[in-house]
Amino acid sequence: MFAVFRTARKALRWLLLPVLAVLLAACDTALGPITGGPSIDTSEPVTVALLVPSGSGSSGDELLAKSLENAARLAMRDLSGVTIDLRVYSTAGNAGQAASQASQAVNDGAQIILGPVYAEAANAAGRAVAGSGVNVLSFSNNSAIAGGNVFVLGQTFSNTANRLVGYAGTQGRNNIVIVHSQDPAGEQGRQAIASAISQNGASLAGTVSYALSQEDVIAAVPNVKSTVDATGANAIFLTSPSASALPLFAQLLPEAGVSPGVTQYIGLTRWDIPPQTVSLPGVQGGWFAVPDPAAAGAFSAQYQGAYGSAPHPIAGLGFDGIAAIGALVSQGRSNALSAGSLTQGAGFRGASGVFRLRPDGSNERGLAVATISNNQVRIISPAPQGFGGALF
Template sequence: MRNLKRGAVVAAVLAVAACGGGGGFSGWGSGPSRSSGPVAPSGETIGSGSVRVGLLLPNSAGGDASSVARLFRNSAELAINDFQGGDIQLLVKDTNGSSEGGKAAAQAAIAEGAELIIGPVFAPAVGGAAAAARSSGVPVVAFSSNSSVAARGVYLLSFLPQNDVRRIVSFAAKRGKKSFAAIVPSNAYGQVVEASFRQYAGEFGVRVLGIERYDGTEADIRAKAEAIATLGPQIDAVFIPDGGGAARIIAGVLAQKGVTSQTVQMLGTSQWDNPAILADSSLRGGWFPGTDKAGYQKFASRYQAAYGVSPPRTGTLAYDATILAAGLVRSAGARRFSEDILTNPDGFLGIDGVFRFRRDGTNERGLAVYEVASGQARIVDPAPKSFSAGY
């Protein structure tokens, strides 16, 4: 527990004192009005500090969304309990997972004095909350992985696929891989990773000799894998961003055609971190990025002790967002949630390692690189402990 608390507290204080300049956001209000004072909180609150922070969750959305809401609510409460003496109070508001719900929830939290919005979870609700927060100058730290809702003053703390692609392409290039092919799903995720793959291939000086896109059928996956296999003699790496069954089918077809992990380097994303892929012999030796596991394991142990269940992987997001808010209140004074503080290039250290917000609202994370090794994920390049120049 000592190590968990120490790492969490550091999240909010790395290099904050070095920030300079003013706050505020271009096109946003100058901050929440306090002329008549905030109204008394309604609904659930967590913590008893003097600085109010909205926590926007899809409580009434039903199904899996309600489970996510409970996970994030509990993770935020765990953070409040871990950060002893934190001077924040969370105002829990329901978004129903919708744009209208997100807007109404943000308006309610701001009316009750919220200086920062944590959440929402889903992209439509993030868009709605951002619309309400913009006029009041209240920044948003949201959990959607859809980077289209990121904007100045709307920061995504989620696990973005762009970070996966950057890390694995740069690492492979440093290891001497120069000629790549890729096979990606024909969906929104595939579009994002393909665009990132092309961008970072150019940035890190590798050639892209072919990209194939497949639909959801096994027949099409096999056909596109066979097309990639024809490039075998010309390439030294194949990027397969999808996880689960698709990656295993692709690797199996490539192996049948003589394109194996002994002849080319298989590259994946954090979606490869699952037992089926780690046990697949065709993918053995493949590289994929991911967060450092040690922090999550400590978090999961404490969460299970507190709530009786093991938390899904994304629970750390709400924990880190809450610790960040509490730490900035303690360390950054009246400018605690200003743009220059939140976008400090030195970043912050959370449960999942170092991260920082960019001014466009997206984030960068320091990721490790793992190797598929007979049912295990073996670290081949540790996650960085800080953002060095040029990271």
């Protein structure tokens, strides 16, 4: 897989990881504001519908579905004084089935919906139950579907970009070139980085885009070099994941004279997945964001101890949803599952650290900033441990 680093003439395989399907844009825009929610009796079991992608015929979806359910049940064990009636519904990873299953769940008495995973399915589920006032905590990370009764639990591009641009500013790296792919994920990444640059008082030195082919990646390299030289940029922010163009950029940009020692490389995605990526010369010294390592490690160990295998990379979102619901219900308020309660500023503590939901349906997660040094990942800015008193 990594032969591409030895020569740019080797064929570059564009891999699509199952988890990246979460980024697919939804067919419809987000709903308008909804402030209601079901009134609940906190002394009684809370009915939670878990919508998972099982039934699609994909082994990957089946594994993900089981891992999400396992993680949700793991979180239920930690609740004190709160009883969850968890009911699992299969969406087959399909928007139409997600909508019908969401409606069925509400008819069955669901007071909140956890899931589904994929953006189109989550959007459809939210629309299907919007009139009931039931909120949807989806596992998507696509902020385009957020809003109204739909919240996204996945780590968003905006959250990652803000954390990294903010940290870059503290290090004097505030003149940034964005390098992004010409696909939906790349465009969303570009928008998130540009917004983070504006919000954090940094400067956008330029933008270089490329199509998803080896030839276009190679052709983009001199454009990146000339943009850096012309603007005096001191950082490059790349949207590409390690399964796509990152390995080629990591090889060719330094060869073209864009030295990582002079121009800071920053990544919107995890540069430590797969593990082989950390051995690339071009990523040494690069910055990227990761969940709180201590929290994520503790969750992984707890999951492995309970189920005898490692959790799926996004299984922790199932844990997070139940943790948030349990924390709110434990306060004894009848409006515990309303949008206002879900978006309380203190946030929650979940499988990968602290997080909170925003009124616009997006989220903020406490992320650490990592770098790669001598082929090893090192934390250079630890994850925050709260937002002023996170709930448990």
